[in-house]
Amino acid sequence: MGKSIVKALDEVDLNIIKGELTALIGPSGSGKSTLLNVTGGLVKPTKGKAKIRNKDITNYSENDLCLFRRNNIGFIFQSFNLNPTLSALENVMMPLIYARVKQDKRKDMATHALKLVGLDDRKSHKPGELSGGQQQRVSIARAIVNNPEIVLCDEPTGNLDSETGKEILSLITKMNKENKVTFIIVTHDINVANNCDRIISIHDGKIIKDERK
C-alpha cells in the first residue's frame, strides 16, 4: 500500500485435509480472507506456494486459474453475490454456462442442487423475492452445482440472524459429511467455529493455534 508494506500473511504453513470442515478465525484484518483467497486462486501470494492436489496453483496463468476454479472450487460469500436480475435457477446455472454444460443438463443439475438446499419450490424467484437465508441457500446451490471438491466460505452466516445462520451451517455440515466436500469457513461466529472439525486461529497473518476435535 504506497510505501508501507502490509504482510497480510506471514510464514503460514498449513495443510488442509480432504473432506475436513475447517474454520478460520481471528480478529478483523488478521489475514483470514487473504488466506482463503490465496487458497482459492483469487489472490497470488508475493512469495510462497499454494498447492492443491500437489499442484502449485500460484504458477498458473490467469486462464488456467479460471479453469481450475471453475472445475474444483465453489465460493460462498457473506453478501451472497447473486445476480439480482436472474432467477434462483438461472443463478445456480451460471457456473455451468462457463463450464459449457449443455442447456438441458444445466437445468437438471441446477434443479437438483436447489432441491438439495430445499429450494426447489423457489426456482423462479429472483434474489429480491427471497429472504436472506434463502438467498444464501441459492448461493450454496451455486457453489456445489458443479460438484467441486472444495468450497470456500467467507463469513457465510455474517448477514443472517442466528436461527437462519444455524440452518445454513447445518446445510454446510450436511454437504461436508454426505458428499465429502472440503469446506474452509472464515467466520467471526464462535458457534460456527465450534461446529467444525478443525479450528485455525490467525493473528497478524500468522497461525497461532490449530486445533482438531
Ligand SMILES: Nc1ncnc2c1ncn2[C@@H]1O[C@H](COP(=O)(O)OP(=O)(O)OP(=O)(O)O)[C@@H](O)[C@H]1O
Ligand atoms: N489488496 C490489498 N492491498 C493491501 N493490503 C491489503 C489488501 N487486502 C487486504 N489487505 C490488508 O491485509 C490484511 C489482512 O486483510 P484480510 O482482509 O485478509 O483480513 P481479515 O482477517 O479477513 O479481516 P476481516 O475479518 O475484517 O474481513 C489487512 O491489514 C488488510 O488491510
